Amino acid sequence: MNYFLTYSIYVVILSLLMGISTWKLFKKMGYNPLFAFVPFYNYFIILKETEHSKWWVVLSYVPIVGPIMMTAFHLFLMRHFGKKSFVQTLLTILLPFIYLAAVNYSKDPEVEKEDDLYLTEEELASKKKDTFTGSITFAVVFATIIHVFFTQPFGIPTGSMERTLLVGDFLFVNKWSYGFRMPMRPVALPFLQGTIMDTGQKGNPKDDPKSYVDAIKLPYSRILQLKKPQRHDIVVFNYPQDSVHTAIDRKDPYVKRCVAVAGDLLEMRAGRLFINGKPEVILGDQQLQHKYIATTGSQLDIPALYKTYGFLPVQEIQTQNGFMYDFQGLTDQTAREIKALPQIIDLKEHIWEKDSAAVSYKANAARDAYTKNIDTTQSIFPINKKWNQDWYGPLRIPKKGDVVTLNQDTLPEYQWIISEYEHHHLENKNGKIFIDGKEATQYTIQQDYYMMIGDNRDASLDARFFGFVPEENIVGSPMFTWLSVQGLFKDSGSSYQADTKIRWDRMFKATNTGELHKTSYWWVAALILGLFFGWDFIVKLFKKKKEEQ
Known part of the structure; x- marks a missing residue:
């Protein structure tokens, strides 16, 4: 069922509920009771009778905004019939059509006439308060419209895009860059992504209160898609393997660089990226950066290094002979300068061994060296390959219309596409693969996919771990940095917390141009x-x- 047909069904259902619960009230206001069932016109009449801006009616059924406006219209109607107490207001908000029906079918509801000349001071104050509340409500609605339909603020809490986007950067994301993705959960609290609050690490994240009603949903649809993500674009997307939220547009937002598009062949060789067999093109705002392991005879002055280089996530481990440092995101120039420090005994670029199937380095305080730890939430994609961050692929990025072969060797590469992204029932039993109950040896890809990888590749949880990013998960692209605060977030890859200060030179600068000077x-x-x-x-x-x- 397509998006607009589903949307129309919801409108009809809401209009029926509105008509059944208010037809008598419309009659009392002097209108044909059938008007209570007519979408938009029923709310137009309410706005007209309660002397509010009639153009607000266009917002009646807009996803996310609509429920807020409907609640306001219901309150206008109830107040028009004298239902103004706190309890009555609460019932109107929490049990809208039930309470409207209770008033509608009561013995004799009557319109409450108001004349400012005969209002008491308390009643006049209450009327001014209502006007103020209405202004605040409209301000919230206006901000929600901007947030949902045009641009959304987005913060950078980790160093995966460092040197291009810094920890503490705040961006505005253009939701129309690749066509506007229509909201899929129309009933939701404004300004919140997936949950209302985090109940803590001890609890199950799936039990955190959701900011949306999952039962009321609309299918994926994108309008006015004039272009698709291109190689080198910085892209904001919803994390594909978010197991907490089933709603695509409510999954956690990520920002990475699109390094390969549908149909491309991607490969990492010794930490260097190749696309379609050719070395990647480095844009002006990018810097090649790598991971280095340093051994020293004495402790380094990390705050001084941070002040010199601005970005220096590092792990520090004391050894029997001195210290060991894990530097992530060093450019060739920075590495040469650090190697020249008097405390440095040795500084080597860290490259995973080919076919080592390792996923990350993690410091263990109980040991004097780094150990390989497999984290199932960060395992290399696909899980049956002996690949790692530095030796990865070759991997072809699926394209809409591709017919791929399915067997036990290729299934790990396509299983999430089939079952999660393209919503088929997938079974693998007795060595055979079944899609929607039928045995399958081939599958036709139904949408384009992309590979999103961080510029700081040794400190980035990206497509090498979670796999392909479906087109339906694409949100948009950053427009500009509106605020940048150093030290606001502590990067998980660093043992040093920088002092908090505003980076004035980054504010209101374009972010997605590829140019060095923004x-x-x-x-x-x-x-x-x-x-x-x-x-x-x-x-x-x-x-x-x-x-x-």
């Missing part, structure tokens, strides 16, 4: 602030003149 958007910020305060001044001046007349 375009500044300070003038946009100044223009928006000027328009906001200028408009506010003009409105106040107009009101003052009107009152004087």
